Amino acid sequence: MADLVTGNMSSLPAVTGGVSSSATSTSKNTLDKDSFLRLLTTQLQHQDPLSPMDSNAFVAQLAQFSQVEGLDNIGKKLDSMVMAQANANQMNVSTLVGKQVSFRADHLALTKGKDCTFDVSLDGSADTTSVNILDGFGRVVRTLQLGARPQGSSEVKWDGLDEKGNRCDTGDYYLTVAGTRVDGTKVTAASSVRGVVTGVDFDGQVPQLIVAGQRVALGDVTQIASPPPGA
Secondary structure, eight states, X not given: OGGGGSSSOTTSOSEETTEEHHHHHHHOSSOOHHHHHHHHHHHHHTSOTTXXXXXXXXXXXXXXXXXXXXXXXXXXXXXXXXXXXXXXXXXXXXXXXXXEEEEEOSEEEEOTTSOEEEXXXXXXXXXXXXXXXXXXXXXXXXXXXXXXXXXXXXXXEEOSBOTTSOBOOSEEEEEEEEEEOTTSXXXXXXXXXXXXXXXXXXXXXXXXXEETXXXXXXXXXXXXXXXXXXX
């Protein structure tokens, strides 16, 4: 749109409508369609009647205006499409309420007097597998020796007891999983937790599932299933 400020613009005042050309160039690197049209009409008002704008240049500038208006309309349509897609995504996520999901997590919530179940996932078979359960201070309260485990995911149950057989208090406990082969090679291992989705949090850029009081990112969900009987 540089054509608007060339040619027969020498007679255009340095200040138009109270805004200097230098201020306009520094505050806006690009012109919207309204600014473009104002500049075009100003140019026509201040052109030399004895030396009017070249008709080819005028047609070219009108073509530029048409392009600007077309791009503006496309932008508005894209905004509408993005909004519609966001609403559709929210509706799709809300259908997960009531479903049981497994999600990657390094901690679980224990209710005193109740068992806890979680999954251990191994990238390869392991001859010895163990899980350290730590409290909020990083102290190991229990080590579960799981023996040999195949590649993939398998369920583990913790009875909520510490190494001395005492019931652990209600709270969050952290998990560290280790898998080893006979030759000492380490097997990549991780833990995941299961729970029923009780709600969805849309207060953010990305929706999060609410599971057992935790907020779970959709990218951490590894499995979706129907809730167990009585859940």
